């Protein structure tokens with residue numbers, strides 16, 4: 468079976484994304500990787516890092532370079548500036564074009580999946596473009612109602628009911644509809660991509676002590692418990708809502724396949740404490756495969772050679788696995 472061909476978007480040009488993409492060329496890999504970025508940016512950053520990499524222009528139908536020292540590039544025009552460490556809002560349209568190019572390539576079958584290096588959400592908004600993250604952007608690009616952000620590292624998977632929302636808005640966003648959609652997607656994609664026949668999901672409460680019987684918030688009693696009861700009747704294996712402060716302990720985790728947290732900073736600090744640098748961010752519920760690194764743009768490290776590529780390797784490994792599953796399922 469041929470190796471999956473993955474689009475790898477290099478992300479924010481001032482960040483470590485280009486460095487990490489280039490670092491992949493220091494060794495042979497078993498996936499076909501096509502870096503979607505400005506070619507001159509990659510050439511300049513390679514020189515800055517002292518990396519001897521041959522950049523090969525890739526076009527549809529080409530077999531991507533897989534040997535050490537070689538990198539295939541699908542160049543995207545429109546980059547305004549390319550200074551490591553210095554953000555430029557004029558680059559934002561280019562950054563989003565790299566994502567659109569990768570999505571279109573996945574939709575047309577040129578790519579078996581996409582892996583994303585980090586973008587800078589703030590600078591894209593400074594360019595006047597409303598953007599809260601790849602996750603939400605890809606949901607819109609693919610025209611689906613709901614996707615789910617799940618981060619995974621060895622021994623722990625954490626999915627989120629809400630993603631990039633101000634904390635002030637989180638409680639209102641935890642509706643029966645959203646919780647139902649997210650839980651069904653999580654259950655279905657754990658089966659689809661990870662071979663779990665009946666995924667066991669731990670669900671966190673929203674409030675301290677899962678609401679303390681309504682004395683510290685009523686969302687558990689009014690929304691979460693009845694929604695979980697309905698989902699259990701559909702055959703989804705759910706435990707909770709559990710107090711989030713003690714959920715992440717072996718007593719619970721040893722008997723579970725994933726945790727569903729209500730919001731970003733309820734679940735992700737635990738995941739990153741366990742596996743920062745070896746974790747992957749996966750968008751579930753998309754018609755295409757998309758994985759990403761577990762970290763941000765690290766502007767302080769761009770162009771220094773200090774960026775750790777561990778998470779990018781994890782993201783590629785997961786994308787290869789998921790792309791194979793996806794391909795097998797489409798073949799029936």
Ligand SMILES: NC(=O)C1=CN([C@@H]2O[C@H](COP(=O)(O)OP(=O)(O)OC[C@H]3O[C@@H](n4cnc5c(N)ncnc54)[C@H](O)[C@@H]3O)[C@@H](O)[C@H]2O)C=CC1
Pocket residue numbers: 483583584585586587588589601748759760761762763764765766767768773774775776
């Ligand atoms: N997938 C994506 O596109 C993501 C984008 N971001 C964005 O990145 C920007 C910066 O976010 P921060 O909160 O500062 O997080 P960050 O992950 O960029 O940096 C946090 C700390 O981790 C270090 N670090 C990050 N990646 C590293 C690596 N590969 N090797 C070694 N050290 C590394 C940084 O130097 C810094 O000290 C924000 O705009 C944020 O929205 C954040 C997370 C994911």
Ligand SMILES: NCC(=O)COP(=O)(O)O
Pocket residue numbers: 599600601602603735748759
């Ligand atoms: N904390 C995860 C993160 O910020 C990355 O989100 P996304 O850009 O993958 O949606």
